[in-house]
Each structure stands twice: as C-alpha cells, then as structure tokens.
Amino acid sequence: MLEKVCKLARYTGSVIMKFYNSQKSINISYKSDKTPITNVDREANNIIKEGLIQINPNFPIISEEESHNFDIYRFWKDYWLIDPLDGTKEFLKKNGEFTVNISLIKNGIPVLGVIYAPFSNILYSSFNNNAWKEIKPGVKEKISVSYSEKNTPLLITSRSHPDKELNNYLKKIKNYKLKKMGSSLKFCLIAEGTAQIYPRFGKTHIWDTAAGQAIVTAAGGTVKTWTGDDLNYSLSSCSSFINSGFCALSI
Structure with missing residues (x-):
C-alpha cells in the first residue's frame, strides 16, 4: 500500500x-x-x-x-x-x-x-x-535522525508564521544555527538528520503535521507538545482539528 x-x-x-x-x-x-x-x-x-x-x-x-x-x-x-x-x-x-x-x-x-x-x-x-x-x-x-554534541544543532522554523513565543524560545538557546523553510519539509529535515530542532508555537492543523510526525518518529525522532504529550489525532477525544504547539526533535 x-x-x-x-x-x-x-x-x-x-x-x-x-x-x-x-x-x-x-x-x-x-x-x-x-x-x-x-x-x-x-x-x-x-x-x-x-x-x-x-x-x-x-x-x-x-x-x-x-x-x-x-x-x-x-x-x-x-x-x-x-x-x-x-x-x-x-x-x-x-x-x-x-x-x-x-x-x-x-x-x-x-x-x-x-x-x-x-x-x-x-x-x-x-x-x-x-x-x-x-x-x-x-x-x-x-533515513534516521542524527545529532552529535560536537556540532551546533540546526534549528528550523516556519518561513511564513513568525510569532513572539518563538522569539522568546530562541533567546533561551545559547548555541544554534537557524534555517527558515515552508511546508512539511521541516519535518523531513529532522527525519533525515539535517536539522535537529523544529519548534512550533503558532496554530497548525492535524493535516499539517500527521505525515511529518509519522516520518520523524519512524526515523527515531520525537514530536511532542510543549507539555510532553503526543499530538492528538483521535477524533473522539478532541473538539477541533487544531493542534497544540509542539516541538519535533532528533536529540
């Protein structure tokens, strides 16, 4: 299939x-x-x-x-x-x-x-x-996620959706490289080991994240909300298609 x-x-x-x-x-x-x-x-x-x-x-x-x-x-x-x-x-x-x-x-x-x-x-x-x-x-x-403590992690963010929470998050990270990109390609870079952190605070929908999450987790990474929970795709337990903020990680 x-x-x-x-x-x-x-x-x-x-x-x-x-x-x-x-x-x-x-x-x-x-x-x-x-x-x-x-x-x-x-x-x-x-x-x-x-x-x-x-x-x-x-x-x-x-x-x-x-x-x-x-x-x-x-x-x-x-x-x-x-x-x-x-x-x-x-x-x-x-x-x-x-x-x-x-x-x-x-x-x-x-x-x-x-x-x-x-x-x-x-x-x-x-x-x-x-x-x-x-x-x-x-x-x-x-493909699989990869990270070495010897290297500076690449942090990837949305090209079209900047927000204040993201700026505050970036201020707390001392050492990183930054790349902006559109669409679900951000998940793909995490999964193949090119990037290590994809933080998202703004609104997304479940169709924005499902395929990317499947690929990242299969490659050994994680996609979690900021409270450490999984994104919810169970329609019986949610009231809308809107996601909580999340972070995709390879580290």
Missing part, C-alpha cells in the same frame, strides 16, 4: 508542477482564516481522494480542502488524512517549498506518512517504524 500511496503523491505533484511552471494565472480565494486556496489545491485534492479510494476504499478521508462535520468524524478510528498542497503561500511565491502530504491514521496514531516535494522531486515516506528518502522513483535509502 505504501508504494501505491507514493506513486499517487508523485503523480499529484506532477500535476501541481504543470500549474507551477505554467504562464497561466492561478485562481486564488481565501478561507475563513484568511489563508489562500487555489484551483491547484482543489485539483490536487480531487486526484488524491480518487486515488486513495482505489487503493483502499475502507478508510474514509479527511482533507484540508473540504468542510468537516465532527458529528460524523468523531466515530472514525482509522482514516486517511491529507493536505493536497501544503505550503500554498510558498507555491504562490514560487520558492519551491511546498509538498503533497498523505498519512494514514489508525487508532489516533499516524502509522503511514508520505511527503512529496514536487519542485525538488524528493519523496519521504514511512511505515512500520521505518523511514525512507527517494531521490527518484524506486531508488530509496533508509
């Missing part, structure tokens, strides 16, 4: 790149939270939903790009969780830092994660406590 999901993510990414490289204008509107959504987001959403139904029709699907009814969803223990185009702002800025995110949640835990970066043509995936990086289809290497 993982291989099929990876192929679906790559195909979706190829469609996104056709829009990205096109001279045609992108249709942009805004959600209630003032974040942008485009015709590309919707096209990617339709492709992934159709593909996942063919892969396994037994799992329902929750997508960032659709409305959500908790009265129905709260009874789902196993479901697909997708962000068809994570980093729409970065897509519109044309800086290449956007991804296709697909995850499978079972009993409140992300057990499968796929993140594809169409611009760089790199795919990250995880299942059954193993994580991989694919430079091209069929050629993948196992």
Whole structure:
C-alpha cells in the first residue's frame, strides 16, 4: 500500500508542477482564516481522494480542502488524512517549498506518512517504524535522525508564521544555527538528520503535521507538545482539528 500511496503523491505533484511552471494565472480565494486556496489545491485534492479510494476504499478521508462535520468524524478510528498542497503561500511565491502530504491514521496514531516535494522531486515516506528518502522513483535509502554534541544543532522554523513565543524560545538557546523553510519539509529535515530542532508555537492543523510526525518518529525522532504529550489525532477525544504547539526533535 505504501508504494501505491507514493506513486499517487508523485503523480499529484506532477500535476501541481504543470500549474507551477505554467504562464497561466492561478485562481486564488481565501478561507475563513484568511489563508489562500487555489484551483491547484482543489485539483490536487480531487486526484488524491480518487486515488486513495482505489487503493483502499475502507478508510474514509479527511482533507484540508473540504468542510468537516465532527458529528460524523468523531466515530472514525482509522482514516486517511491529507493536505493536497501544503505550503500554498510558498507555491504562490514560487520558492519551491511546498509538498503533497498523505498519512494514514489508525487508532489516533499516524502509522503511514508520505511527503512529496514536487519542485525538488524528493519523496519521504514511512511505515512500520521505518523511514525512507527517494531521490527518484524506486531508488530509496533508509533515513534516521542524527545529532552529535560536537556540532551546533540546526534549528528550523516556519518561513511564513513568525510569532513572539518563538522569539522568546530562541533567546533561551545559547548555541544554534537557524534555517527558515515552508511546508512539511521541516519535518523531513529532522527525519533525515539535517536539522535537529523544529519548534512550533503558532496554530497548525492535524493535516499539517500527521505525515511529518509519522516520518520523524519512524526515523527515531520525537514530536511532542510543549507539555510532553503526543499530538492528538483521535477524533473522539478532541473538539477541533487544531493542534497544540509542539516541538519535533532528533536529540
């Protein structure tokens, strides 16, 4: 199943790149939270939903790009969780830092994660406590977090979501390197050992984090809230799709 999901993510990414490289204008509107959504987001959403139904029709699907009814969803223990185009702002800025995110949640835990970066043509995936990086289809290497006390840790933060709490957090850390990046690529850098700390204080949703968390934890890292708890993907015990602040670590 993982291989099929990876192929679906790559195909979706190829469609996104056709829009990205096109001279045609992108249709942009805004959600209630003032974040942008485009015709590309919707096209990617339709492709992934159709593909996942063919892969396994037994799992329902929750997508960032659709409305959500908790009265129905709260009874789902196993479901697909997708962000068809994570980093729409970065897509519109044309800086290449956007991804296709697909995850499978079972009993409140992300057990499968796929993140594809169409611009760089790199795919990250995880299942059954193993994580991989694919430079091209069929050629993948196992990845794991890494850190040496001899080296200065690389701290990676959001490019589009600065906040005061993050600035206060950075003041408390004496020795670090800093890199800003968009989308779920931040999780991927933690998982492959390039970066060591990804702190997040601002608002995120479960579709922003599920695939990344699956990959980081499979690679040996952790993703915890600031109180040391796991992020909650169990719909029966939460009232919204909004996450608590968290920190992804390789150390």
